[in-house]
Amino acid sequence: MASWKGIVGTGFHQEDFKDYVAGLSFANWRPSFVVLHNTGIPTFAQWHDVPGATRMQNLQSYYRDTQGWSGGPHLFVADDLIWVFTPLTVPGVHSPSWNSLSWGVELVGDYSKEQMVPALRSNAISALATLHGALGLTPSTLRLHREDPLTTHLCPGATVSKSDFISLVTAELTTIFAGEHPDMRAVG
Numbered sequence: 001m002a003s004w005k006g007i008v009g010t011g012f013h014q015e016d017f018k019d020y021v022a023g024l025s026f027a028n029w030r031p032s033f034v035v036l037h038n039t040g041i042p043t044f045a046q047w048h049d050v051p052g053a054t055r056m057q058n059l060q061s062y063y064r065d066t067q068g069w070s071g072g073p074h075l076f077v078a079d080d081l082i083w084v085f086t087p088l089t090v091p092g093v094h095s096p097s098w099n100s101l102s103w104g105v106e107l108v109g110d111y112s113k114e115q116m117v118p119a120l121r122s123n124a125i126s127a128l129a130t131l132h133g134a135l136g137l138t139p140s141t142l143r144l145h146r147e148d149p150l151t152t153h154l155c156p157g158a159t160v161s162k163s164d165f166i167s168l169v170t171a172e173l174t175t176i177f178a179g180e181h182p183d184m185r186a187v188g
Contacts, residue, residue: 002070009056011081033141038156044109073104079119096150111157129172
């Protein structure tokens with residue numbers, strides 16, 4: 001079994017997540033992009049059957065003890081909280097071709113069968129904008145798990161639109177960093 005990297009196991013509201021990420025140092029590892037996933041199991045309908053902290057411990061047991069992996073995805077985004085799983089400062093395990101290059105973000109639910117609720121979408125957009133903003137990543141680099149050439153399933157689900165997420169994350173970044181960029185149209 002690979003050496004387990006540990007988990008953070010903490011759920012954050014959007015503003016607290018922004019503060020948390022702002023306090024991290026990426027001196028030892030800097031991902032180049034984000035890979036978007038969905039949990040599939042548990043479905044969104046099942047997610048709140050177990051308290052979040054217990055869910056994190058159960059997922060740790062699954063990834064570490066059952067799968068024998070060194071880590072898991074970095075985030076689990078639910079409708080109420082953004083859960084940090086694998087520390088954001090180390091590579092996770094979530095997409096065979098891209099583990100060493102990317103953050104893995106799981107949307108709680110099965111988006112081939114379920115519709116994403118607005119609160120989960122809002123948390124996802126905020127979390128993705130926070131990650132992209134923290135390292136100056138361009139939202140157009142966002143990838144869906146199904147784009148990994150070594151992935152054989154339709155993750156993050158048929159109802160998840162990459163272009164919609166890129167547009168929404170770009171708009172959120174513009175809001176977060178409003179006023180920090182000069183209007184180049186006014187430059188002579």
